[in-house]
Amino acid sequence: MAADPSELPVSKSQRKREMTALQDLGAELVKLSADRLGKLDLPEFLREALLEARRLSSHGALRRQMQYIGKLMRNVDSAPIAEQLAAIRGESAAAKAEFHAIERWRDRLLEDDQALTAWLAAHPRGDAQHARQLIRNARREQAEGKPPKSSRELFRFLRDVGEN
Numbered sequence: 001m002a003a004d005p006s007e008l009p010v011s012k013s014q015r016k017r018e019m020t021a022l023q024d025l026g027a028e029l030v031k032l033s034a035d036r037l038g039k040l041d042l043p044e045f046l047r048e049a050l051l052e053a054r055r056l057s058s059h060g061a062l063r064r065q066m067q068y069i070g071k072l073m074r075n076v077d078s079a080p081i082a083e084q085l086a087a088i089r090g091e092s093a094a095a096k097a098e099f100h101a102i103e104r105w106r107d108r109l110l111e112d113d114q115a116l117t118a119w120l121a122a123h124p125r126g127d128a129q130h131a132r133q134l135i136r137n138a139r140r141e142q143a144e145g146k147p148p149k150s151s152r153e154l155f156r157f158l159r160d161v162g163e164n
Contacts, residue, residue, distance in 0.1 A: 023070035040084050046072050102158050126161045
């Protein structure tokens with residue numbers, strides 16, 4: 001009689017892979033900033049172990065603490081923690097994509113006069129006169145080799161209009 005595959009014992013290699021994955025998840029949690037770590041729904045004992053790992057500077061002590069965190073993670077349902085961590089990573093990826101899109105608009109506006117018309121069509125609430133002034137000042141600074149103060153102001157302007 002064949003045994004059910006779910007009842008078969010898990011191989012030692014598979015258990016090691018699972019434990020390493022939990023340790024890696026713990027390492028990612030240690031790298032999070034304190035405010036992001038505070039937003040996660042973690043058991044108190046795990047939160048304390050993560051904060052302790054941040055405090056350690058010795059390589060050996062940190063390695064032992066990471067193994068301890070992996071051990072603690074075995075007793076916790078790690079799926080919700082992994083989902084929360086993935087959501088945090090997704091937020092930062094979306095923020096980076098938005099940042100790059102704003103940079104591309106700024107570069108297009110500085111290179112091409114027709115780009116302002118396209119930008120105003122995409123963002124009708126944008127102040128055309130203020131945008132023209134910032135573009136003109138940024139181009140002048142570029143030509144004179146000055147620091148890009150107006151270019152940064154243009155970036156902030158584009159970001160603020162995009163948020164509204």
